[in-house]
Amino acid sequence: MTTTSQTTVHELVPRHREVLEAAVAAIGSREYYSRYPESPSPRVYGEEAAAAGEQAHRAHLGARYEALASQPASADWVGDEVSPYGPTLDIAYPHYAEGDLDALLADVRSGVDDWRDAGPRVRAAVCVEILDRINARSFEMAHAVMHTTGQPFVMAFQAAGPHAQDRALEAVAYALVEQERVPAEAVWEKPGKGEPLRMTKRFHVVPRGIGLVIGCNTFPTWNSYPGLFASLATGNAVVVKPHSRAVLPLAITVEVAREVLAEAGFDPNLAVLAAEADGEGLAKPLATHPAIGVVDYTGGPGFGTWLEQNVHQAVVYTEKAGLNTVLVDSTDDVEGLARNLAFSFTLYSGQMCTAPQNVYVPADGIDTDAGRLSFDEVAAKVADAVRALTGDDAKAVQLLGAAVNPDVVERADHAGSLGTEVLASRAVTHPDFPDATVRTPALVAVDASDEAYTSECFGPVAFLIRTSGTEESLKRFVETVREHGAMTASVYSTSEDVLAAAERASLDAGVALSMNLTQGVFVNQSAAFSDFHGTGANPAANATLTDGHYVSGRFRVVQSRRHT
């Protein structure tokens, strides 16, 4: 490190001490905390921010991403991104073929010893600096995420910007705590007959080496940041392998990381982007490469399970998918219930890994504040609420976004074949993007004995499942989630006994439970610093965002000892 860059590092540690203290306190209490404001208001981000962000986004289109030209030499450039809203992005990124990986990873590895020796405090401060600068580009990021994932703009701003940044900071805080739990030095003095035996011991944090982050199409930042920043903060380099249709958000991220690392006097190749063409399959040779010590994956269960079972040289964290479940037993606010569920189905067209899919309702109806309602009446209430949210095309697209791929549209359009269609999916025309494919949620009624709802139906399709009563609902809930997994569950009941039974069932199923959500919180939402996202206790994910275990496997402690 040069003198100049050392100065920069020394500035970063005091600059970010306070935020790290607050973040560390928050993960201890799991109470509300947020560093990055979720409001895209000009009062928060500045009068010019929105326009500047859009301008920055436009500058990326139809061009090479030159800010990454400083990465290790690549054979060529690659880019297949097409906006779910229509336009082709036509951006090219540095491309490494399978044969280039040995050389690439050797370059990535070469800065790790300096990064390791810098220690947890410096690394945490560098990570916060990266996040602060990513935060300053939140409008640009919102456009990038909107046009790669199909998220509506405001959601893209919040979920892919401040919310993702907060979740990253949460991971940085866990990494700091986890590394500093082990003292750097200890004096061991064993009493004996004569002089005590006395040794000084030093404990060194040693990273696994290189963390591979495999991004997904729908949440390229929110789902990648915890692993990316946890690996970086624990002394690893990171190789970010984005989904071929959602590269830009992670290119911006890696660009900022490289910029800050270099300014702080570290090797910028501690963070590189490894983009690939559609269907190239670079993740397998990367994940099984001997230089890779950590793998973070978000995506389909097939490849996630393959990684869990076949990657032996690295620790593997996965988030896959499952059958998110709602148990309806009774309610004192049936309109609130219907509105809340409708919003959860509608937001981003049900393409969130946390969106509910399976709604168990007793066949003989439920008690509500509007009296006893039959199964069909409950279904009608929910359908009406979806219609109310999505009836106006211009407003609907602000919630629905666009379908991320044709399979989603296919499932929406053919939902009727899966059961009795209570509400058909409707094609919505986007006023600004006529080429976008947008669908409203379909609601399908089925019997508990049907098979249709026991596999994931990714997209705007929800099942209303007739059970013999809440007892069967709970039983089916536990069975299906144990077998197929779930990221979320929720229950509606006016009975404390039923709520307690549902809570016990959620422990058996190993899935987080929300109770009686009728107001401004939705089951899809997972708040950084407070809500654990995923449990690792069912097949939907083998890890939690974020707890100590998610971080502690990314490094090891190596000690030395000597008489003193």
Added chain:
Amino acid sequence: MTTTSQTTVHELVPRHREVLEAAVAAIGSREYYSRYPESPSPRVYGEEAAAAGEQAHRAHLGARYEALASQPASADWVGDEVSPYGPTLDIAYPHYAEGDLDALLADVRSGVDDWRDAGPRVRAAVCVEILDRINARSFEMAHAVMHTTGQPFVMAFQAAGPHAQDRALEAVAYALVEQERVPAEAVWEKPGKGEPLRMTKRFHVVPRGIGLVIGCNTFPTWNSYPGLFASLATGNAVVVKPHSRAVLPLAITVEVAREVLAEAGFDPNLAVLAAEADGEGLAKPLATHPAIGVVDYTGGPGFGTWLEQNVHQAVVYTEKAGLNTVLVDSTDDVEGLARNLAFSFTLYSGQMCTAPQNVYVPADGIDTDAGRLSFDEVAAKVADAVRALTGDDAKAVQLLGAAVNPDVVERADHAGSLGTEVLASRAVTHPDFPDATVRTPALVAVDASDEAYTSECFGPVAFLIRTSGTEESLKRFVETVREHGAMTASVYSTSEDVLAAAERASLDAGVALSMNLTQGVFVNQSAAFSDFHGTGANPAANATLTDGHYVSGRFRVVQSRRHT
């Protein structure tokens, strides 16, 4: 739970509060701490303890282990133990064949929900009570371990008794801290334009289910206790599958665990012994059974690697083996060096997983307090020190113990075929046990280019390896340990630069390093609460005894949330 047993539990928590506080403080500082006195002195354990322990041991011989007859119904009884000192133990234990496992594990699982709901504090107190009662049986345990492993008596007392109990307590302390890091409840209040959004969140510790502990022949308690108690303390049941030749120590352990669990009002089947016949191979179907959520293994690298790669439904912690290494560069106490190494080679005939095997010495000799010594002179010093320790048969057996199996004897007797025999292994006659096979360490000189020392040679064989100098020693050290693993390493040098280089090399190799051990600490020794045993950073082990990561994978956190 009955009223009586609840009282018992309520007594245990205050009774063990203080020790848990001290143990938690010790794992935070990694300074010296011990609860269980290592001295077998009558002043510590009582005048009658030694005789009573021997008496209790004799009572086990030639009989069914009736104290475990209360385990779930088993098809028959099994037992193949033969003391390495000669006598057949002729003890029979409940036996479950592969076809019995579904029923056995269902019985084991049935008490887990109550155990989960009891919470971390109660479980920790129950675990300490188990350990205290095991401690009271330390003399009985010493005989059991001596006559299953071949350890000499005093070592068996210390390593399998108080040292193992301390390592177990360390794991219980980590389990307590790890579970209590997550608050049981949090109030989340998100500020907004109107009333804040307010939710109460509850966080539940949920165990994986059942932990399987696969014991080894040489250290049935020391190596099994951390996993056993970490699993139990985090809410899991445990199935203990001992090595077929070292059942008794774990039978005693399980007996005490069941006794305390039952008294505290829990299902005694939360801890069961699953003994097997020689070569039966019960570990595979157990480890891959869907009911098993955690596997702890100590033993050979072959099966350890198989477990790591083939057990997908459980988290797997392994300690295997490797090439423990000594780097000799220079010394200001060559007699101390020779004595220290000789002791490490001699203790339990080199059958410790921490015993050094590979000693790198520059071919052109080293600087010492006795002047420049050639390679051969260094070798002769070490050989003399081994002779001094082992020259008298009656004294030698107190250090050497007995060979645990014929392969160890075979390797000792044929060490000369691996290189130039500096010191041949010698057969020692045990004055009390004429049938015991006892061998002194062999020292074999080889060139760095030889292959012989690059695989594990378990038993009393050490290699003195001629290198072109310390630079090559360090390079070979890093290369061989990265490839084959190591549990320990040590270095001798009078140069701070060389010590620093060795410390950096130990980080690259991922192995703990001891420096200039010439006094009363030996590289074989790993002190509970202070020394991390294994790093998980090289192939010898994927885990550390004990750190947070070793414990946190044994449970998950499942949350619930509701508006309040």
